[in-house]
Amino acid sequence: MSVPDSAKPPPATNRAGRALPMPEWERVPWWIIILILAGIWAVMIIFTSADYTSIITLLSSGIYLTLYVTFFAYALALVVGLLAGLMRVSRNPVLNTLGTLYVEVIRGIPLLVQILYFFYVIAPALADRTPEPFDQLFRSEVNMGIIALAIGYGAYLAETYRAGIEAIPRGQMEAARSLGMSYVQAMRYVILPQAIRIILPPLGNDFVAMLKDSALLSAISVKELTLWTRQRSANTFRPLEHWTIAAFLYLTMTIGLSLFVRYIERKFAIPK
């Protein structure tokens, strides 16, 4: 699982510590240009070749499931992460310990192992204790895959929320409490709205990272894009076409998502 890479390398500086001006040609985002050209080329091949067109059509239900699990798992992870993050900044020793335990345990186990453990150990145990027909809820790969991803990512998001909350100057909480707000009101109306704006970039990174990690759900037979591709390419003995298209589709989705995240960031920026 990719760790949120909020720590960007510092810009090049001279001795006085000022950013050096970049030469004009270095500022051109060459990678985007190359990517766009490659994309145009790929789209042309895909839509002029009957083979590729049929592959894309066949894989489209995999795309749908990939997007479906990613959106729901991410929404759930945002909630789980917020609750765990609030526990981490809480001064209540019980809440704080529970939050820390969750974060440290989850972050120490590979996401794939978490998914397998959840699906093969925890979900069956829950299903056995649940009366029919509700036990089917715990036997669905898709549902359990969504929950496993959300629990796994929740731990990382919790740390992101915590960092955001801790970045807000102490005076904000003091000003809110001095106006008579309770701790919860101050969090809700003053601290979190600011913290979330700060952490939008890492939150967005995690959204994109989760889309990629949803491929791990193929290990518990969720027929998302990766599993579809694997089965199709095995059945047809044409790995090159299938995996190329799968990679192309992932790239299209992640870039689209990144652009969407950047748009959201700009939309919610505080006017200066």
Place this chain on the structure above:
Amino acid sequence: MSHAHSIIQIENIHKRFGKVHALRGISTTVQRGQVLVLIGPSGSGKSTLLRCINGLERPDTGRVVVDGIPLDDSSDHINAVRAEVGIVFQQFNLFPHLTVLQNITLAQQIIRQRTPDESKKIARELLAKVGIPEKADAYPAQLSGGQQQRVAIARALAMNPKIMLFDEPTSALDPEMIQEVLETMMLLAKEGMTMVVVSHEMGFARAAANRIVFMDGGAIVEDTSPEQLFTNPREERTKQFLSKILN
């Protein structure tokens, strides 16, 4: 000073931060309508004392009673006191994600349960009073320091406090903006607001204060009238400190 009229009662409070003994047995009372200016060297405990009056700090021992309500373990008491006491900080502490108007209406709506219309009307009146009615829709980052501090004062006043606390309200300001904030405070003092002001602006103290308290080392060294303090301070330490800040 009769007890019956004192709106703030402080009885022998001590406060330690680890090894630092920040307040060493402070006792005093403040009367309704009094304007008390608190002076003293850095680290003498002025902010800590001020913050004990609205429960931002809890003294280790001793008692603080505000308008008859003791600041104790009860969060109802603490919230009741905070509703009566406004505070203005050195760093303004406006909410940067909200407009000026929203800064002033937020607590009115969620604490005082005022309607949006009602709270906006009050906010606009207060903005007019502090002299920046045209800034209602600006964000804090778009204002000068002096304007931000005046918004902070308006935000506190919107809760109809009986007491206003100021912790070095002008020391983060550029010199040309100090006066506009002091004038706003002067206006409040004239209206009879009970005020406790940590500030080394002696012009303000002379013009508005009816009492000056000099603190050093976590204790009150001298508690007197401005005239007395400027013409004839009793303690040697007070004299030394005054000669420092007046030059």
